[in-house]
Amino acid sequence: MLCFSITLLLSATCLLVNAVAETVTTCEGDNVHRLSCDIGVISVETVLYGLADSGMCSGGKPLQEVSESCSPLRTVDNLKTRCNGKRVCEVTESVFGASQSCSGTFKYVQTNYTCLPAIHLVTCEHSVAHLQCDVGQIIHVYGADYGRRDQTTCSYKRPPSQIQNTDCSNPTNIVSDSCNGENSCTVKASNSVFGESCVGTLKYLEVAYVCEYPDPKAEESTHIGVISVQAALYGRADNVTCSEGRPAEQLQNTQCSQDGTKDILKERCDGKKMCELNMQLVRTSEPCFHTYKYLETNYTCFPAIHIITCEQSLAHLYCDVGQVIFVLGAYYGRSDQTTCSYKRDANQLENVYCSRSTRIIVANRCNGKNSCTIRVGSPLFEDPCVGTHKYLELSYVCEYPELTPV
Known part of the structure; x- marks a missing residue:
C-alpha cells in the first residue's frame, strides 16, 4: 500500500546570478546544433563553421580530412537571425550552406552565445501580442519569429495537419520596427502582418524583449x-x-x-x-x-551550471581562472520529446523513458580540471535505448581547489 x-x-x-558565455560544438553530419537558455533568451556572439582545431571532432577520421588548412566560415548572421531572442534554438548544418574552401574536410559548427534576461512572449495566430513596460521605460526587442517550431505550442484542439510542420521559421524585424522605443505596443499575430510562411500550418509569434530606461541600466542575469x-x-x-x-x-x-x-x-x-x-x-x-x-x-x-548537449555534439565545461570543475549529475538518454528534436523522425523521439546516469564517467574525466570537453555518444557512453536520438544533461559547479597545508 x-x-x-x-x-x-x-x-x-533556485537562481544563480552572473551568467557566463556558453559554447556549443556539433560535429558534421545530420546532427542537431542546439542552443538553449534556462533563464533569459539567446544572444549569439560568434559562429564558426569549418575546422580551426584538428583535434575537434577528429576521432576515426583520416589525416587528409582534418587538415587545419581549411579556412572556417564565420556565419554569425545566419544563426543570429534564426536564434536570437529564443529560449531554445535547434538547427542543422544546412543553414550554413556549403563551404567550398573546406571541400573534403571534416567540419564542425561551434557557437558562442550568452543568455540575456528578457521578457519572452508567445502569441497564437489570430491573437494579439501586448508588449508593455513600466512608466519611464521603453521596449527593446531582441528577436521575433513567426511560424512553428514544435507540435505543442498553440496546439489546443487543432488537427494534426495544422501542427505537424515544425520546420516553419520566419524571423522578422516587423516587431522591432513597430515597438522599439515605445512604452507599450500591440502587434497582431497574423499572415496579413507577417506573410504566409507555411500554408496550412497554424503559426505563432515568439517575441523576446526587455524594458529599459532611455539610459539603459545594467542588469544581472540569472540561471x-x-x-x-x-x-x-x-x-x-x-x-x-x-x-x-x-x-x-x-x-x-x-x-x-x-x-x-x-x-x-x-x-x-x-x-x-x-x-x-x-x-x-x-x-x-x-x-x-x-x-x-x-x-x-x-x-x-x-546553484549550478546546467547544460544539455545533443548526441554527436561536444559538451564544453569550463570555469574561471583558478577554479576547477565538480560534476553534480549527468544523464545520457531521453526524457522528453522536444529536446534535440529538430528534423528528427517521430520514432527517434517517442521513447522518453530512456535515461542512464553517467555522472561517474563525466566526473572521472572532468573533476578537478579548469575545462573539459566531452563528446556525446558512443563509445564513451553505452546506448541505453537503441534507435532513440539521445542527449547528455549535466550540471556542475566551479570551485576553488582545496589547498594542502605545507
Whole structure:
C-alpha cells in the first residue's frame, strides 16, 4: 500500500546570478546544433563553421580530412537571425550552406552565445501580442519569429495537419520596427502582418524583449539551480501523513522505512532541473506489511551550471581562472520529446523513458580540471535505448581547489 500519485515530481527554482558565455560544438553530419537558455533568451556572439582545431571532432577520421588548412566560415548572421531572442534554438548544418574552401574536410559548427534576461512572449495566430513596460521605460526587442517550431505550442484542439510542420521559421524585424522605443505596443499575430510562411500550418509569434530606461541600466542575469536530494523516506514516520480514510491498523507502525530510498532518489534526480520518476522504481522491497506507506523527499535547489548537449555534439565545461570543475549529475538518454528534436523522425523521439546516469564517467574525466570537453555518444557512453536520438544533461559547479597545508 502506498500514498502517492504514480509520478514523483521534483523541480528546482533556485537562481544563480552572473551568467557566463556558453559554447556549443556539433560535429558534421545530420546532427542537431542546439542552443538553449534556462533563464533569459539567446544572444549569439560568434559562429564558426569549418575546422580551426584538428583535434575537434577528429576521432576515426583520416589525416587528409582534418587538415587545419581549411579556412572556417564565420556565419554569425545566419544563426543570429534564426536564434536570437529564443529560449531554445535547434538547427542543422544546412543553414550554413556549403563551404567550398573546406571541400573534403571534416567540419564542425561551434557557437558562442550568452543568455540575456528578457521578457519572452508567445502569441497564437489570430491573437494579439501586448508588449508593455513600466512608466519611464521603453521596449527593446531582441528577436521575433513567426511560424512553428514544435507540435505543442498553440496546439489546443487543432488537427494534426495544422501542427505537424515544425520546420516553419520566419524571423522578422516587423516587431522591432513597430515597438522599439515605445512604452507599450500591440502587434497582431497574423499572415496579413507577417506573410504566409507555411500554408496550412497554424503559426505563432515568439517575441523576446526587455524594458529599459532611455539610459539603459545594467542588469544581472540569472540561471536555474539543480536538485540535490537531502533525505528520502519510503514507509511511514507518523500516523497523520496520508491517513485520510485509512483504518488505524494501517497507520500505527511509524517506524517503517525502506533502506536505500535516498540513494535511489539521488542517483536519478541529483543535478537535474526537474525529476519525475515512477514509484515502481522506488518501491524495491516491502518494509512493513499491512502499513499504508508514502514517499517523502527533502531536497534543496543547488546553484549550478546546467547544460544539455545533443548526441554527436561536444559538451564544453569550463570555469574561471583558478577554479576547477565538480560534476553534480549527468544523464545520457531521453526524457522528453522536444529536446534535440529538430528534423528528427517521430520514432527517434517517442521513447522518453530512456535515461542512464553517467555522472561517474563525466566526473572521472572532468573533476578537478579548469575545462573539459566531452563528446556525446558512443563509445564513451553505452546506448541505453537503441534507435532513440539521445542527449547528455549535466550540471556542475566551479570551485576553488582545496589547498594542502605545507
